[in-house]
Amino acid sequence: MKKKEAAHTSNGAMTIHNRLPVLRAERGLSRQDLADAVGVNYQTIGYLERGDYSPSLELAFRLSDYFELPIEAIFAREPFKPLSKERYHAAAG
Secondary structure, eight states, X not given: OOOOOOOBOTTSOBOOEEOHHHHHHHHTOOHHHHHHHHTSOHHHHHHHHHTSSOOOHXXXXXXXXXXXXXXXXXXXXXXXXXXXXXXXXHHHO
16 A cells, blocks of 8 residues: 655645634634634734644644644644545444
8 A cells, every 4th residue: 555645845844734714614713813812923823724834833732722622633744534524424434
Protein backbone atom coordinates (compact mmCIF):
# COMPACT_ATOMS: atom_id res chain seq x y z
CA MET A 1 0.00 0.00 0.00
CA LYS A 2 1.43 3.35 -1.04
CA LYS A 3 1.55 6.10 1.60
CA LYS A 4 0.27 9.56 0.61
CA GLU A 5 2.78 12.36 0.82
CA ALA A 6 1.73 15.40 2.81
CA ALA A 7 1.12 18.66 0.95
CA HIS A 8 3.55 21.49 1.51
CA THR A 9 3.34 25.24 1.06
CA SER A 10 5.58 27.20 -1.32
CA ASN A 11 8.09 27.78 1.49
CA GLY A 12 8.33 24.04 2.22
CA ALA A 13 6.23 24.02 5.39
CA MET A 14 3.64 21.26 5.77
CA THR A 15 0.08 22.35 5.04
CA ILE A 16 -2.15 22.12 8.10
CA HIS A 17 -5.87 21.78 7.35
CA ASN A 18 -8.51 22.88 9.83
CA ARG A 19 -12.22 23.04 10.55
CA LEU A 20 -12.19 26.49 12.13
CA PRO A 21 -14.67 28.08 9.68
CA VAL A 22 -17.16 25.26 10.26
CA LEU A 23 -16.73 25.41 14.03
CA ARG A 24 -17.15 29.20 14.04
CA ALA A 25 -20.27 28.96 11.86
CA GLU A 26 -21.83 26.30 14.09
CA ARG A 27 -21.43 28.61 17.06
CA GLY A 28 -22.28 31.87 15.28
CA LEU A 29 -18.85 33.36 15.98
CA SER A 30 -17.05 36.01 14.00
CA ARG A 31 -13.29 35.84 13.54
CA GLN A 32 -13.06 38.65 16.08
CA ASP A 33 -15.15 36.71 18.62
CA LEU A 34 -12.91 33.65 18.33
CA ALA A 35 -9.74 35.75 18.36
CA ASP A 36 -10.85 37.49 21.57
CA ALA A 37 -11.70 34.17 23.19
CA VAL A 38 -8.27 32.64 22.52
CA GLY A 39 -6.17 35.81 22.85
CA VAL A 40 -4.97 36.46 19.29
CA ASN A 41 -5.55 39.07 16.60
CA TYR A 42 -8.58 38.43 14.38
CA GLN A 43 -6.22 38.36 11.36
CA THR A 44 -4.49 35.32 12.88
CA ILE A 45 -7.79 33.44 12.74
CA GLY A 46 -8.11 34.38 9.05
CA TYR A 47 -4.57 33.20 8.33
CA LEU A 48 -5.26 29.91 10.10
CA GLU A 49 -8.53 29.35 8.23
CA ARG A 50 -6.92 29.98 4.84
CA GLY A 51 -3.97 27.74 5.66
CA ASP A 52 -1.51 30.65 5.44
CA TYR A 53 -0.34 30.04 9.00
CA SER A 54 0.07 26.97 11.19
CA PRO A 55 -0.83 27.37 14.85
CA SER A 56 1.71 27.07 17.61
CA LEU A 57 1.12 24.12 19.90
CA GLU A 58 -0.06 26.55 22.59
CA LEU A 59 -2.63 28.13 20.25
CA ALA A 60 -3.81 24.72 19.05
CA PHE A 61 -4.45 23.75 22.69
CA ARG A 62 -6.28 27.04 23.38
CA LEU A 63 -8.55 26.42 20.39
CA SER A 64 -9.06 22.81 21.47
CA ASP A 65 -10.03 23.94 24.97
CA TYR A 66 -12.34 26.65 23.63
CA PHE A 67 -14.23 24.29 21.31
CA GLU A 68 -14.01 21.40 23.81
CA LEU A 69 -12.68 19.13 21.06
CA PRO A 70 -9.45 17.17 20.66
CA ILE A 71 -6.83 18.96 18.56
CA GLU A 72 -7.10 16.29 15.85
CA ALA A 73 -10.80 17.15 15.42
CA ILE A 74 -9.76 20.73 14.54
CA PHE A 75 -6.42 20.31 12.74
CA ALA A 76 -5.02 17.65 10.41
CA ARG A 77 -2.19 17.11 7.93
CA GLU A 78 -4.62 15.87 5.27
CA PRO A 79 -7.87 17.54 4.16
CA PHE A 80 -10.91 16.64 6.21
CA LYS A 81 -13.76 14.72 4.63
CA PRO A 82 -17.07 16.58 4.83
CA LEU A 83 -18.68 15.91 8.21
CA SER A 84 -21.81 14.54 6.54
CA LYS A 85 -19.74 12.00 4.64
CA GLU A 86 -17.86 10.94 7.80
CA ARG A 87 -21.03 10.63 9.85
CA TYR A 88 -23.24 8.84 7.34
CA HIS A 89 -20.59 6.51 5.95
CA ALA A 90 -19.61 5.49 9.50
CA ALA A 91 -23.26 4.79 10.40
CA ALA A 92 -23.84 2.74 7.25
CA GLY A 93 -20.67 0.68 7.56
